[in-house]
Amino acid sequence: MNPALTERPVQTIRSQREVFGETLAAMAVARPDILVLDGDLANSTRADIVAERAPGQFLELGIAEQNLFGVAAGLATMGFTPYISTFACFAVARALDQIRVTIAQPHLGVKIAAGYSGILTGSTGKTHQMVDDLAIMRAMPGMTVLAPADDTEAEALLRLAADLPGPVYIRLARDPVRRVFEAPYASPMGAPIVLRTGGSVVVVSTGTQTARTVAAVESLAEDGLDVGLVHVPVLKPLDDAALLTTLRGRRLVISVEEHAIVGGLGGAIAEVLAEAGGPPLRRIGLDDTYGESGSNDDLLERYGLSSQRVADQVRTLIGELAG
Amino acid sequence: MADLNEAAPAQLDLAGLEERAREARREIVRSVGRAKAGHLGGPLSAVDVLVALYGGILRVRPSEPGWPERDRFVLSKGHASIGLYAVLALSGFFPVAELETFDRIGTRLQGHPDMTRLPGLDMSTGSLGVGVSTAVGMAIGAKRLGRDTRIFAMLGDGECQEGQVWEAAISAVRFGLDNLYAIVDVNGLQQFGWTDDDGGRTRPWSIEALAGIWAAFGWTVRVIDGHDMAAIVSGIGAAIGERVDGRPNVILARTVKGRGVSFMEGHFEWHARVPTAEETERALTELAS
Numbered sequence: 001m002n003p004a005l006t007e008r009p010v011q012t013i014r015s016q017r018e019v020f021g022e023t024l025a026a027m028a029v030a031r032p033d034i035l036v037l038d039g040d041l042a043n044s045t046r047a048d049i050v051a052e053r054a055p056g057q058f059l060e061l062g063i064a065e066q067n068l069f070g071v072a073a074g075l076a077t078m079g080f081t082p083y084i085s086t087f088a089c090f091a092v093a094r095a096l097d098q099i100r101v102t103i104a105q106p107h108l109g110v111k112i113a114a115g116y117s118g119i120l121t122g123s124t125g126k127t128h129q130m131v132d133d134l135a136i137m138r139a140m141p142g143m144t145v146l147a148p149a150d151d152t153e154a155e156a157l158l159r160l161a162a163d164l165p166g167p168v169y170i171r172l173a174r175d176p177v178r179r180v181f182e183a184p185y186a187s188p189m190g191a192p193i194v195l196r197t198g199g200s201v202v203v204v205s206t207g208t209q210t211a212r213t214v215a216a217v218e219s220l221a222e223d224g225l226d227v228g229l230v231h232v233p234v235l236k237p238l239d240d241a242a243l244l245t246t247l248r249g250r251r252l253v254i255s256v257e258e259h260a261i262v263g264g265l266g267g268a269i270a271e272v273l274a275e276a277g278g279p280p281l282r283r284i285g286l287d288d289t290y291g292e293s294g295s296n297d298d299l300l301e302r303y304g305l306s307s308q309r310v311a312d313q314v315r316t317l318i319g320e321l322a323g
Numbered sequence: 324m325a326d327l328n329e330a331a332p333a334q335l336d337l338a339g340l341e342e343r344a345r346e347a348r349r350e351i352v353r354s355v356g357r358a359k360a361g362h363l364g365g366p367l368s369a370v371d372v373l374v375a376l377y378g379g380i381l382r383v384r385p386s387e388p389g390w391p392e393r394d395r396f397v398l399s400k401g402h403a404s405i406g407l408y409a410v411l412a413l414s415g416f417f418p419v420a421e422l423e424t425f426d427r428i429g430t431r432l433q434g435h436p437d438m439t440r441l442p443g444l445d446m447s448t449g450s451l452g453v454g455v456s457t458a459v460g461m462a463i464g465a466k467r468l469g470r471d472t473r474i475f476a477m478l479g480d481g482e483c484q485e486g487q488v489w490e491a492a493i494s495a496v497r498f499g500l501d502n503l504y505a506i507v508d509v510n511g512l513q514q515f516g517w518t519d520d521d522g523g524r525t526r527p528w529s530i531e532a533l534a535g536i537w538a539a540f541g542w543t544v545r546v547i548d549g550h551d552m553a554a555i556v557s558g559i560g561a562a563i564g565e566r567v568d569g570r571p572n573v574i575l576a577r578t579v580k581g582r583g584v585s586f587m588e589g590h591f592e593w594h595a596r597v598p599t600a601e602e603t604e605r606a607l608t609e610l611a612s
Contacts, residue, residue, distance in 0.1 A: 043364020059463070062497070067456040067490035077395075077438075077445065078468065082460075097450050098487070106438050106447040323546055 013179050014232075016154040016172040016208070020113050021049030023158045024083055034162065035075060037061055039086035045115040047085035065090045069098035069110070076108035081162050087121070088114035088130035088171065089292060092137060098302045099167070104140050107166045114159065117171040118207065118258035119291040119299050126290035134206075135263025135282035137169040138236050145236040147171040147207035152181040153233055155245045160189065175296060177211035180231070190239045192246055196221075198228020200251040201318055203310075204243075206265040209258045212300070215307035220314060227314060232265060240272050247272075247279060252321050254314055256284040258305055282317050335379040336339035337552050343413055344374040344552070348583045350409040350422050356603030358426040361434065364593040366406030368510035368549070368578040369477060375555040376475060377414040380563075385415035392470060395445040395461045397571055399454020399478040400508060401435040402595070404442045408432045408441075452485025454478060455505055459495050461587040462503040462571075473563065477506045481513030481527045489540070492571075496541035499569035504562060505542070507573060508549065509533065510580035512591040524591050530575055537573045549576025584609055 014022070028034045028050055040063045042048040051058040061068040065086060084091060091099070091114045101132040103110045116122070119129045137145050144164055148154040154172060161168040180195070187193050192204070196217055205213040210231040217229045230246045232238070247253050253273065255266035266283035273281050286303055301305035304313060347370050349608035355361040377383070381394045398407050405425055412419045417431070424430040431441040435449030446457045460553065465472035482488065495503050509530050517525040528536075530546060538544045547558035555576070562572045580594070581587030584606040598606060 059498075061494055064487075064490035064494065066452070067459070067485040067494055070453055070456020070487065070491065071463065071494065074446070074457035074462075075464045077457070078461055078464030079391075080464055080467070098453055098456070101450045102447065102453050166338035283408075 013176050014151040015174065016148065016151060017044070017046040017115050017174055018049075019151045019154040020085075020115065020158060020172055021046030023052055025050045025053040027159065028057040028185055029079065029148060031081070031162070032057070033079060033081045033145060035080050035082045037068055037072050037075075037082050037084055039063065039065050039084070039090060039283060041086055041115070045085040045087070045113070065095040068097050069095040070102055071106050072110040073098075073102040073106070076103075076110050081109055081111065083111045083113050085113060086115065087128060088117040088133045089128055091309065092130060092133040093274045099136065100140060103167045104142050107142050109160045109165065110167050112169045113172055114169060115172050116174045117285070118171060118173060120175055120258070120296045122174055123293045123295065125293040129291040130235065131260045131286045131291060133169075133171065133266060134235055134257070134259050134265065138263065138268065142166055143236065144168040144234075145171075146234055148233055149208060149210035149231055150177055151169065151180060152183050152185045156185040156187075157233065171207050173208040177208045178214065180211050180214055187233065190234045190237060191242045192239065193231045193233065194228070194246055195238040196227070196233055199226040201225075201254065201314070201321075202228035202230060202247060202250050202252075203254045203256055203314060204230045204232060204247070204265065204269055205256045206235060209256055209305060212307045213256055213303065213310055214297040216310035216314065219307065221312045225315070235265060237294040238268055238272070243269070243272055244276055248276070250279045252317065253279055253281045254284060254317055255281065256305070259285050259287040261287055284313055324528070335375075335556050337556065340374050340378045340552050340556070343378060344371050345610060347374055347406070347409040347413055350412070350419065352407050352584065352598070352603060352606045352610065354405050354409065354422045354425040354598065356585065356598050357423060359597050360426045361405050361597070362402045362595045363587060363598070364512065364580040364591075365400060365403040365479065365508070365510065365584045366409075367584065367587065368580045369400070369403045369508045370406045371550050371552060372477065372506055372508065372555055372576050373410040375552060377410050380556070380559055381475065382473075385443075389417060390541050392472065394473045395458070395473065397448065397454040397458045397461075397474070398436055398477040399444040399448055399476050400451065400482055401448035401454070403508075404432070404434065404436050408434065411443050411461075417441075420484075436552065451482045452487040452543055455488055455491035455495075458503060458505070459491050459498070459500060460499040465502055466500070473502050473503045473504060475506060477508060479513070480507055480509040480511065480533060481516070483507065483528060483533065492537065492540045492542065495571040501566050501569055502573045503571040504559070505571070505573040507533065507575045508578055509575050510578045512580045512589070512594065514591070514594045516591060530577055534575055541570065542573045543567055543570045544573050544575065546577065548574045549578035550582055585587070
């Protein structure tokens, strides 16, 4: 990764949406081709920081997501680097045809900053929770799919996206999570990141679920269970070989994601492991269900994604393995 | 042919454009007949306007299709692709013989326009309703770059049923895009549509209703005869010459679906019907005269 992508160490943990606003504001000041196109959610996605610090490069497109993405495509053909500010649900679900036909198929450099991803969307419930965005965007030919774990990685990947060719989907969370990476962040693009080597069992996580999973494997270690942890910030293009290197020889691989267990990280790992002939895989995530309204803590508890619940499930799966 | 189309519309050779339109119609019918695939009704209604655009209104360089300062054209009604290809070929963007590859495996001339394959296409389209938004993005971009680039987008009257068209219409006004020219090919038919009381097909919109709606959104509206070359050239020329600061422009071209082939004119079935060999010959005979 380009060292220029890393910023000074930041002491206070920021939410990924704050990182989005602050990073894009800084990028816009430095690069006239950077534009932020908002679908009337700037004070949620924090694109309002761009509107304040680089007002000439903030474009308000209103409540019209299909047009929002089409306009971004047109701007990309004119040499601009548009970043989209909206929620994951409105990007992926509302404007899917526009992304497919006018961005992915012509391979235009539109960067989709999908805020409020997953189920932690401020108690807004299932309409605003997007549990299948990774599956949909991963299946789309030519789309790069990124899911940063924390504020440090979000900043690095948001900066990196500007220079990646073609369309990029960046999954961002609404609320702050524990920091996983201290700046300077310097992971090579595409490679899974081994956060803990572990023993015969390894957990693989993506996005901000990784931050909660770090605590889960720490608590397992306190109980004497040395479980590995691999973070996958780049779901597409997935570095199959590097991922396999971290998984081969284990007795059990467990995926965990704030997403459906179909088609996202768990699906991607299943594809890789099935072709490689193992090791066995178990998937933690939303099992053919939408979310609901509730506090973050209650939602994580109900859908099995809190640090405690992940640790419990891993313990159970290890027990089944022994039995 | 001049490489750079700088002639004022009033100075264009109308007889030459009319001849090119006849040739383009023949190429359209030949190509679809040969490919046994594609659309005829829409390309035949749109082709006179396309010939006028590429025959002198658009500032483009056929030998340098990616010229950054060029005017842009988006064919939002992407199913009329063969009409655009025929005109691009006759305008010197690629050899006319390449039209034989239309719709074949590996071709640059895809069923719907693919900008990644064919230089000279400014946008990929095919799903209806998407094109004007992309043109809005180009028009915003041109203004930001301080360029006198004009952005044209052609859509169908049936296509105006897509909600995205009106999202785009609203945003074009909000961004003051007086460099944007939408052209609606009002041929009065769509793929299937609705049955009239008398057994005919209901027009998607009356041209008067459509004009009123675009005007209500804040666009400058002109209505032209989309098959009269003099009217097309002077109408689009006036839209450019008399554009009002900050107002986007729409030109409603009154056309006939299947224009130029008697047994196709006004029949919705010819939206995407493939002609038999005999029908192709009959159509080419009509278009030869």
